[in-house]
Structures are given as C-alpha cells and as structure tokens.
Amino acid sequence: MLGVGSMGGAILSGLRAPGVQIPKPISVTTKSARSAAEFDGAADVVALASETDPEANRTAVKGAGLVILAVKPWMILDVAREIADALEPGVIVVSVAAGVTCASIEAALPAGVAVVRAMPNTPSLIGRGVTGIAGGSAASEADIDTVKALFETVGSAIVVRESQINDVAAVSGSGPAYLFLYVEEMIAAAKRLGFDEDQARLLAEGTVTGAAELLARSGEDPAQLRRNVTSPKGTTEQAIFVLQDANWGELFDRALAANVRRSEELAAE
Template structure:
C-alpha cells in the first residue's frame, strides 16, 4: 500500500462517504442559569464537537461583562439579568433541561422567578451545594422534575466526577438524560440524595485535598534546596504520573504503594512517619467537618 493509498483510507473520524461524523451524543434544549466557574466548565463539555444540543444553549449571568465574554461563542446565546430582568424566564421557556448553577443563597429567589415559565416535563438540575431536592420541588410546579448534582472542578478538563441524585418526581429517563449531560465532562455516579452531601466531601472537595498535598510536598522540596520551578516540576509530574498509573494499571492504591515501598528502604521510613501522624484518621476528621458544614447549608 502506498502512502497516498494509506492517506485515502477512511478513519473513525471520517466516514467512507466523506461526510462529517455523526455526534456521539445528542441532547435536548438546555438553559444554563449561572456562568461561574462550574457553569462554564459544564458548558465547555456541552460545546464539545462530539455533542449536539438541540438549538443554542441559553446562558444567563448577572454581570453584563461576564455575559459579553460568551458573545460570539458558537452554539451559545448569553444574556445578563442586570440589564434584562426577563433573561432567566426567557432562557428557560421551552428548555427541556434547566441547569441551576447560581450561588446557593440565590437559588430560592431564582426558582420563584422562573417557576411559571418552565415547560411541563422540564428537568431542573441543581448544581448548588447544600440545596436539597425538597427545596427545589417546594418552589417549582409539580409538572417539573428535579435532579440534584454535585460535579467537581476537573470538569474544566473533562475529568470531573459528578454525583447525581433523583428527586421524588424524576423518572428513570430524566436521570439517564442528566447522566448523559454530565458525562460530557467526566464520569457520573448515581447515589441516593441522602449520600450526596457525603459524596461532596470526597469528590466535590477532593481536588482541594490533593492540591493541599501538592502544596505541602512542593514546600518540602523547596526546603531541600530545589528552586520553585524545579519543585513544581518534580511534584506536579509525580502526582500526575501516579494518578495516571493508578488508572492504567487496574491495581489498587495499596498495591501500587507496596510496590514503591521497598522493605527497610527510604520510602518505607517516610510512609511510616505519615502513618504515625494518623493520616487516615485526619482525612476522616476533615471529611466529617465538610459533611457537618454541608448539613448546615442544607438546613439554611
């Protein structure tokens, strides 16, 4: 086979007839209320080439400047509530899925604002930490279903772990639709709502725990004479490589740790210090504290 013949062969991305590949995922009309960090991370997944959304995604935000940042983005119409009091109601009219990604303190007022503008059969998805399904359902008509979600910040790079929980009015189809939506930014775990706050203390807050460990190990490297740039390269590369190996190997963290920890070696001595400091118990206390705070938020 010649080079020219090789080039002419169809690929997975290019059908034999030369037409554009079909999207891997089709989603219905979507409104995204709130264009903060998490809202934009979800939006980036929805705008991936493999995703086809029915009509432009209607995005609203309080700030005109923030809405203007999305001007000209293909597949998006953005508006600001500061200059257009009807922006939220117009965004949700006719939308099959409505993502509520505003700050928790703003949720109830927003739900009251959009309640009678929602289409019967719409699925309202909470992306607001600590706000319960009961709160959403109390402020929305019975013709609308609710699904609560807890994504995390790696959604920005398509590596989120998102927890989702069904509401009392949501169907299996509703939950499957929300699962497909969040799979555009990573993996999805379905749990009862009673477990969602606990999930938030693991995957939701988890990136912060990892960054704190990276900060601490980087500082240790600097103290041992490495420059800031060298320390960052050593530590960031080590964390990234270790995480990738964990995924690729199919082994447990314990198995991989034992592989690195030679008997009577340097790593064994270091790990012993961390274990003597009660690291597992410390993570237990930290996640308990996060869970207590989540319950405080849920209680208002």
C-alpha cells in the same frame, strides 16, 4: 444553565468540548454584561446578562428541556421561584448546589416538575469529572438517566440516594481541592530542601500528575501501586511510616465530616 461561575463554567466548558453531542445552542445567564460578552461570536452558546436584562433567567429557560441551576446555594430558591412559571412542561431542573434539598426546590416550582441534584467536580472542565446524581420525588428513572447521560459527557457519573449527596460532595466534589493542597505542601517542602520555585513545582506537580495518570491507565488498586514503590527497608518505606504515624485515616474522616456538616448547615439555613 443559570450561572456560569467556577462549577458552572467547568461543566459548560466540558459540554462545549469537541465530540460532545448534546442539543445546542446552550442558553446561559451570567450576572454581568462583561461575563456574557465573553461568549460573543460563539455559535454554541447564547449568553444573557441579568445586569442588563432583568428577564434573563426567564428568557433562557423558555423552550429548554433541561435547566441547570449553577448559582450560589443561597440564591437557588430565589432563582427557582423566578423561573417557575417560565418553565416548559416536562422540564428537568438540575441543581449543582450543596446543601439545598430537592424538596425545597420542588416547593418553589410548579407541582410535578422533576428536580435532580447533581454534585460534579471541576475536572469536568477537561472531561474527567466525577458526578453524583440524586433524584427528587417527582423525578422518574428516565429523568435521572437523562441527567446521568448529560454528566457522562464530561466524565463519570453515579446515581445515589439524596441522603448520600453530601457525602459525594465531601469526597469527589471537594476532592480536587484536597489534592491541590497536597501539591502546595509538597512544593513548599521541596523548597525547604533547597530547590527553587520552578524545580519544586516540576518535581511535585510532575510526580502527582504522572502518578494520577499511572493510576488511571494501569487499572491497579492504589494500595498495590503504593506497594510497588515501597521496597522493604527502603527510603520510601521510611517516609510512608512517618505519614502513617500521622493517622491519615482519622484525618480524612474528620475532614470529610466537617465538609458534610457544612452542607447540613447550608440546608438548615
């Protein structure tokens, strides 16, 4: 794994969780020696820092059957070119970067290298991630299945067309941030009602995590769960009317469109 930022770190933590069965140790590279030192003593990770070892990325990929590019989008192609002649035959290269196409990565690597794009999200950190996977022109069904199996160790995964990967990023990749924003606003609203910080956090965070767990365990459609709470002519119904009057459907359409548009801009850049 080249790069262990917020997304790479979440995936790595999920892969290191007890019970996850993958070949180890995992070779990782970080920018700073300080970040690499955080893995000192770990039996399942070999960490190299590009700050002190200019060959860190090339060293890390030697012997690897699967390489995850988890650096920032604007660094992906430079890193791909850097490691190109150090890759093993038959390697699968996985990019988790938004806006960087399989074709552009393939062009930076030796002909025939399988490139797969994966769009995970940060709940991978606790084994509850959702990942969209799309293969490039050289990726076989077996390659895609291998990547899918890897990400299923940290949650759920679906295979999509590459033309859909930006949509996956808009819905699930960025989705946790939308929920966290909702909780922020619920806390702020509770404080305006007179609750102190601790009370407001307990009310908002406890409600959201409890409701999410109920959704996960019940198997019910979310619309039905909402109806279960919304008694006709009751208090919840009045609040729902206000929220629906704000046209949440159109708001979400605009938010997701803005997200997809930014992915397309990154690709163009």
